[in-house]
Amino acid sequence: MSNVVKGLMYTKKHEWVKIEDSKARIGITDFAQEELGEIVFVELPEVGGTYAADDEIASLESVKAAAAMYNPLSGEVAEVNEELEDSPELINDDPYENYIYVLTFSDPAEIEDLLDSDGYSAFLDTLED
Amino acid sequence: MKRTPLYDVYSAYEGVKIIEFGGWELPVNYKAGIISEHNAVRNAAGMFDVSHMGEIIVSGQGSGEYVNWLVTNDLSHLGIGEVIYSPMCYPDGSVVDDLIVYRLDSDVYFLVVNASNTDKDYDWIARENPVASSGMLPDSVAVENVSANYCQIAVQGPAAEKIISSLYPAAGAVGFFTFHRDAEIAGCRVILSRTGYTGEDGFEIYGAAESAPAIWNAVIEAGKPYNLLPCGLGARDTLRLEAKLPLYGHEISAEISPLEANLSYFVNLDAGDFCGRDALLKEKEEGIPRTLRGIKMIDKGVARQGYPVYLTGENQATGMVTSGAKSPVLDEFIGLVLIKRGTGLKIGDTLEIEIHGKRKKAELVKTPFYKKKYVQSGQ
Numbered sequence: 001m002s003n004v005v006k007g008l009m010y011t012k013k014h015e016w017v018k019i020e021d022s023k024a025r026i027g028i029t030d031f032a033q034e035e036l037g038e039i040v041f042v043e044l045p046e047v048g049g050t051y052a053a054d055d056e057i058a059s060l061e062s063v064k065a066a067a068a069m070y071n072p073l074s075g076e077v078a079e080v081n082e083e084l085e086d087s088p089e090l091i092n093d094d095p096y097e098n099y100i101y102v103l104t105f106s107d108p109a110e111i112e113d114l115l116d117s118d119g120y121s122a123f124l125d126t127l128e129d
Numbered sequence: 130m131k132r133t134p135l136y137d138v139y140s141a142y143e144g145v146k147i148i149e150f151g152g153w154e155l156p157v158n159y160k161a162g163i164i165s166e167h168n169a170v171r172n173a174a175g176m177f178d179v180s181h182m183g184e185i186i187v188s189g190q191g192s193g194e195y196v197n198w199l200v201t202n203d204l205s206h207l208g209i210g211e212v213i214y215s216p217m218c219y220p221d222g223s224v225v226d227d228l229i230v231y232r233l234d235s236d237v238y239f240l241v242v243n244a245s246n247t248d249k250d251y252d253w254i255a256r257e258n259p260v261a262s263s264g265m266l267p268d269s270v271a272v273e274n275v276s277a278n279y280c281q282i283a284v285q286g287p288a289a290e291k292i293i294s295s296l297y298p299a300a301g302a303v304g305f306f307t308f309h310r311d312a313e314i315a316g317c318r319v320i321l322s323r324t325g326y327t328g329e330d331g332f333e334i335y336g337a338a339e340s341a342p343a344i345w346n347a348v349i350e351a352g353k354p355y356n357l358l359p360c361g362l363g364a365r366d367t368l369r370l371e372a373k374l375p376l377y378g379h380e381i382s383a384e385i386s387p388l389e390a391n392l393s394y395f396v397n398l399d400a401g402d403f404c405g406r407d408a409l410l411k412e413k414e415e416g417i418p419r420t421l422r423g424i425k426m427i428d429k430g431v432a433r434q435g436y437p438v439y440l441t442g443e444n445q446a447t448g449m450v451t452s453g454a455k456s457p458v459l460d461e462f463i464g465l466v467l468i469k470r471g472t473g474l475k476i477g478d479t480l481e482i483e484i485h486g487k488r489k490k491a492e493l494v495k496t497p498f499y500k501k502k503y504v505q506s507g508q
Contacts, residue, residue, distance in 0.1 A: 037146070037157070037162070037163060038162050038164055040431065040462075041430060041431060041455070043485065059485050061430065061431040061455075063163040063363055063367065063454070064157060064363060066431060066485070068485075085429075
């Protein structure tokens with residue numbers, strides 16, 4: 001059973017979002033890292049790039065497959081986790097500690113579309129055995 | 130969905146990850162993960178359930194000549210107890226499958242084929258090829274698909290000989306690409322061959338399907354002092370890629386000839402007729418269109434099958450990626466590319482691979498990426 005952290009917001013595409021004032025810290029969930037397997041490369045977005053919600057923003061390469069990561073909230077990339085360039089496996093070690101990027105979001109109303117931890121757990125129950 | 134005779138054994142392991150592969154439910158990795166499993170095979174030992182592989186027996190008077198005509202390699206010198214690798218081609222020179230042929234007896238040939246090609250291969254060998262379909266196959270030759278009767282377990286790595294010897298003391302006497310037909314492991318009669326698909330020394334064990342759990346558990350026990358790990362399909366793929374062993378559907382296929390895949394060592398154009406010979410001879414004379422080369426990524430990223438490959442700055446692709454992965458041993462992103470011949474590219478030259486819409490630099494490198502460590506024949 002995958003770990004779901006209380007207090008974070010989630011998407012059905014298995015991203016987590018931590019709202020910090022006008023910014024959102026974003027990563028992938030434990031379920032996503034488990035599904036992907038050992039991550040060997042993260043294609044990070046460019047700082048300053050603007051993305052709409054649901055835009056493809058990053059890609060994660062694992063020993064098994066390539067997976068696109070979709071941006072959960074519209075906005076501008078404020079920061080990327082450069083540590084992942086040399087150590088992408090940190091995401092496998094702790095997917096909630098090792099975020100992928102921080103976004104300055106432009107439409108707070110979009111936060112309403114995200115799931116809370118209970119909602120995400122319930123969603124996972126529909127996927128897991 | 131099909132399952133091997135070992136499904137119940139490994140599906141009970143904590144941390145096993147089972148995926149669908151060519152209609153089979155198989156472990157992609159166990160608890161240790163692909164990279165640890167890969168390293169276990171390079172440094173100690175790993176064991177794979179490859180019971181999904183197909184087995185076809187061709188037997189009876191005339192079977193040797195028939196199998197020799199079906200495959201591109203020359204089997205005329207294959208003795209009883211010996212194994213040979215070969216592509217098997219269509220008349221147009223493209224590849225039906227690649228396989229290994231065991232000569233079990235003077236007129237008994239045991240063909241091990243790729244799982245997802247088993248039915249296609251059986252139909253090709255038994256009925257559809259030009260000899261069989263025109264009624265020229267002697268009645269004395271029988272073709273049987275015996276895949277369901279056999280399990281196949283591969284034990285690979287530098288400690289494989291010690292582990293298997295503790296179960297079958299004569300294992301050390303099985304030379305590279307030979308086999309013992311009547312070996313015994315855990316009280317089960319098996320074919321024990323010194324073969325594999327990892328670039329390491331090792332064995333492949335063929336037993337009756339029902340003996341699979343006994344063999345598997347015996348090897349797990351015997352492997353404990355040597356840190357043997359059960360390994361899944363993920364490690365099998367990265368291991369074979371480092372050793373540049375071709376995978377059907379990637380480096381060879383019905384669209385790629387064995388000459389293009391640089392398998393000419395296994396295509397004997399000088400030893401009599403075989404299916405596809407005329408086309409391959411013509412291809413060789415007129416110029417082989419493409420060549421399989423190794424690359425290392427300069428810009429980070431995983432080059433995966435089908436991604437287009439460009440000469441630096443050009444708009445027209447010069448080829449495509451056939452396989453790519455992060456090499457655990459080299460700690461580099463490596464890949465195989467099938468590109469036009471005659472581009473003048475040399476080792477160390479750069480080319481570009483389009484990964485997720487971005488051109489990334491790669492460098493042409495020597496292959497295999499990892500030097501194979503097989504035992505010497507007759508050792």
